[in-house]
Amino acid sequence: MLFVDDRRGTAVGVLTQRVGSWDRPVAYLSKSLDMAAKGWPGCLRSIAATSLLLTEALKLTYGQTIEDASICICCQSFPRW
Helix, strand or coil: CEEEEEECCEEEEEEEEEECCEEEEEEEEEEECCHHHHCCCHHHHHHHHHHHHHHHHHHHCCCCCCCEHHHHHHHCCCCCC
């Protein structure tokens, strides 16, 4: 599973592997967001950060599927403004 956050224009994440009932960290990832993504609202920055780190994590897992917690967040319905 890949856990992602964006802090001060940098995408940071932890790639974990389920061992028994625990998620064990396998790799720590970080990458700077581009200038366009840094100016986006927080919800879009999160998607950009996830996309950026997911491509890096796929290199480490040799293309195997990776669960991503942000998919659940993106599918949630939000109240209308």
